[in-house]
Amino acid sequence: MRKWVFGLVAFCLILGGCGVIKEVDEVGEHVPVSKIEIQDSESRFRVQKTAVYFYNEASDTLTAEIRRLVIGQDENPAKAAVEALLVGPNPEGDLLGVAPEGMSLDFIEFSRNIANVYLTYYGGVVEPESKYTLELAIANTVVDILGVTYVCVYYNGVFEGFSGNASAPLEKQAGSISDAWALGSAEYIEVPEETASPEDTQTPLATDIPIEEEPEQIDLEPESNDILTVLYFVSEDGGYILPEVRSITYLGENYIESLIEELKKGPSDLTTMKNLLPPDIELLSPPLIAQDNNRVALNFSELPTLDAFSDEEYVLSYAALIYTITGFMPNIRSIDLSVLGQPITDFDGSVMFADGMQRDDYYGYIGSSAPIYFTDKSSDLLLVVQRSMEQGSTWSARKRVFEILRGPLSGDTASAWPVMPSGVSQDDILSVSTYEDTLFVDVSSNFKDACVGMSAKNEMLLVYSIVNTLTAMDGIIKVQFLVEGEQTDTLAGTICISDPFLKNYGIIK
DSSP: OHHHHHHHHHHHHHOOOOOSOOOOGSOOOOGGGGGOOHHHGGOOEEEEEEEEEETTTTTTTTEEEEEEEEEOOOOOOOHHHHHHHOSSOOOTOOOOOOOOOOOEEEEEEETTTTTEEEEESSSOOOOOOHHHHHHHHHHHHHHHHHHHHHEEEEEEEETTTTTOEEEOOOOOOSSSSHHHHHHHHHHSSSSOOOOOOOHHHHHOGGGHHHHHSOOOOOOOOOOEEEEEEEEEEEETSOOEEEEEEEEEEEEOOOOOHHHHHHHOOOOTTTTTEOOOOOOOOBSSOEEEETTTTEEEEEESOSSSOOOOOOOOHHHOOOOOHHHHHTTTTTTTEEEEETTTTEEEOOOOOBOOOOOEGGGGGTTTOEEEEEEEEETTTTTTSSEEEEEEEEEHHTTHHHHHHHHHHHOOOTOOOOTEEEEEEEEGGGGGEEEEETTTTTEEEOHHHHHHHTTTTTTTHHHHHHHHHHHHHHTTTTOOOOEEEEETOOOOSSSSSSOSSSEEEEOOOOGBB
16 A cells, blocks of 8 residues: 555655656556567657757747657666657748758766766858857757756867857757857957047047146056856765866966866865865966967976875866866867976876877766665664766766665765675676666576565665665656566565656655
8 A cells, every 4th residue: 555655645746846858657568577578678669748949030049849759778868868859840831941961969977966968060160140050959858858957069079168168058049049149258359448439539629638637547458257157076986077166266367377266275075086186286377378389388387286196096187177178168178287387298208198188088087976875873764865977887877786785885965875686796697687667676596585685665765776776767657676687575575666757856865
């Protein structure tokens, strides 16, 4: 009876949720477990409805076209959505395409509420306002399907900013495109002073000159501008770089100097990230920007990394610095780093990155994150931690189960406690496979044997730590447990696992 009530409540929560326009109740017909070949399911796809945005000329807005997309087993669902956007809208509809012919998606990075979308395009010139419309359409599409807040778009590996100006990451746009363009122009584009008219430049008559005229007070203070900026820091475990969005006040055009000062302050969340620059580091001279080859030279007072860092963390420091600058400064492709006027050298004395450090030198260093559920020490509930993972691993359901198996890490909250039974390993997770809106978790007989003797409370926490972790993945509604490819009644003798499970909101702290 309790399980029936829980199922009804969870179903209502799903239907009543806000955000992405999806029809999860029509994912597909129910297929009995006996009809599914688990051994062949690693290559399965799932079909997911999502919103893809195009331009509506009649209303001057971006309008969603609902698409049924095929998502690969371990694929970022935003990839299929952006690819559909680049192809264009339904030709029988009234919406207009936003992407020029020949543009393609390279890849998408996803980390901590931010998505970086990398496009490839070598076609003709795209007008700034048309490019901005494309970027907003991408942002709306990615925000809906991933649930992120911010999106940054790169062309051939380079951030071009708002019409060639430093600018904030994109957010979802609901109003008029013309209004959005006007607001962005007012915020980011410096308007040159108006040229004086001929009448203004004529020599005034003596009678027009005031007898006692106070000298005009000239404001020498540079204009300030508050801009949301994506900064990158090293993860607490030293495995990745992670982003943080922060509002920064820029004075004049001292953008890079301000970025360095903000990085010196360190991250706001010291539980998941740590400082990457020494507190006393300084730029010894203004940055030298060569517009002809999209290159900038930075001369530091000391190495832009901490002495306590390992060799791997040294590399991450450079990655965080390069990602921060190239993600905000427009049209910067490479950065030359030097200390006291001397290029940074490798261990053998050779100059590191003779052609300058580039963003694409550090692809793969940015970590993604996924919610992983563990037991809360102080209660009979589950708590969620955001676990940093490799980009490709984030979309793998099996890798998420492996993270539960790893247990809480040093960067996690102290209240987190393992849920997996002792004596099991990754080999005991035989497969985690997608079939439409259901994930099938197939464990070994050794896994089931290791659960024998668990209390009813611990068995429930184990089951729902897996269920809640996997149903956090977009498009996944249910989890079905199998043992050696077969349905079974229970793992430890209390919780019936013969039927699929929905997410249990009531067990989360």
